[in-house]
C-alpha cells in the first residue's frame with residue numbers, strides 16, 4: 282500500500298476539527314465555557330463532565346483540538362480519536378478525515394464510511410441570574426467582613442478617593458459570600474447578571490492561591506435553583522453593565538477585577554473613563570470585546586507588565602481602529618521596585634503610599650452630559666425610607682446603581698430574593714428586601 286504523502290497528512294490534520302469528529306462518532310456534546318463535554322465513549326460513563334473536548338477554536342498551545350477523559354485518561358486529537366474509537370489504522374483515519382473535509386488522499390478504498398453529519402444539538406438557553414442574587418450578595422458585603430473589601434478600605438487613599446470608595450464598590454455591585462469570599466458579578470451591558478466569580482483574598486490584598494476561584498452557579502443552594510448544566514453560561518467582561526450608563530467614557534480594560542476596582546476608584550471620573558476586567562491575561566477574547574466594538578467605544582487595553590505582547594497580538598487581530606494597548610502609564614510611572622509582573626494597580630498603590638502623582642492624563646476629556654441622573658423615584662412612586670446609617674449621597678448612589686442594573690423587574694412572581702427566613706429578622710436585610718418589593722410593585726403599576 283503506497284504511503285500517504287506527508288503534505289496530504291498535514292493538510293488533513295490541519296483541517297480536522299475534534300468537535301466535528303467526536304460528534305460524528307455519536308457522542309453528544311454540550312458547551313461548557315470554551316470547552317465541550319459529553320459522556321466518555323471509552324468507558325461506561327454516567328457522569329457528563331469527565332470527558333472534555335477542547336474545540337479547534339482554542340489555540341493549539343492551549344490544548345485546542347483535543348479530547349481527554351479524566352476517568353479513563355484517553356486523550357489525543359482527531360486522528361487518535363478515530364483510531365481508538367472507530368478502530369481505524371492511521372492511514373484509514375487520514376482517509377476518513379479526507380473524505381469528511383473533501384481533501385483527496387489517495388485511491389485506496391476506505392474500510393469505513395463516515396456517518397452523515399449529525400444535526401447540531403439545539404442550543405441551550407442562556408443563563409440569566411435573578412438580580413435579587415446580586416442585591417443579596419451586596420447585602421452580605423455590607424453585613425459581614427469580607428477581607429478583600431477590608432483591605433481596599435485600608436489602602437492609603439486620599440480623602441476624595443476614600444469618600445467615593447463605597448460608591449465604587451456599589452457601582453461594580455461587589456458582593457460577599459457567607460464564607461468571606463468576595464463576589465465579582467459579571468453583568469452584561471444590557472444589565473442581566475450572567476455569572477459571578479467568587480474569590481478568596483488574604484489580608485495583604487493578594488489572592489489566596491490555594492483556592493481556585495468559584496462560580497456562583499456552582500455554589501451549594503444555588504446550583505439546584507439555576508441548573509447551570511442545562512444552560513449556556515456567558516461570562517461578559519466584569520463591569521460591562523457600566524457601558525450604557527457611561528456612554529461616552531473611554532473603556533479601559535485590565536486583567537483582574539481587583540485592578541479595575543482600584544483604578545476606577547483611583548481616578549473616579551466615570552463619565553470620561555470606566556474600567557472593565559477580563560479576568561486574566563489569557564481571557565481577553567475577541568467575542569467579549571464585540572459589544573464594545575458594536576457601540577463604537579474607544580478601548581484602551583492595560584495589560585500587566587509581562588502581558589504587553591500577548592495583548593498587542595489580540596489588539597492587532599481585532600483590527601479595530603479605536604482599540605490600542607495603553608503603555609504610557611507604565612512607561613512613565615513604573616519603577617524597579619514594582620517588579621516585572623506589576624499591574625497598573627500595584628503602581629497606583631505604590632504612588633499613593635509615596636505621594637507620587639501620575640505624570641499623564643487618561644481619558645480624552647469626553648463629555649459628561651449624558652450621565653444618568655442619580656436615581657430617585659419617578660412618576661411619584663414611593664420608595665421605602667432611607668435607612669439611618671446611610672447618607673443622602675450614598676442613598677442616591679444606591680438608587681442610581683439599582684436603576685443601572687435594571688432592578689425594576691428584580692422580583693418576578695415566584696422568584697423570591699435569595700434570602701433564608703432566619704435572616705429576615707435583621708432590619709437592614711428586611712429593608713433591602715422591602716426595597717425590592719416596592720420596586721416590583723412600581724414596575725407592575727406602570728407596565729399594566
Ligand SMILES: [Zn+2]
Nearest residue numbers: 321324350353
Ligand atoms: Zn473515559
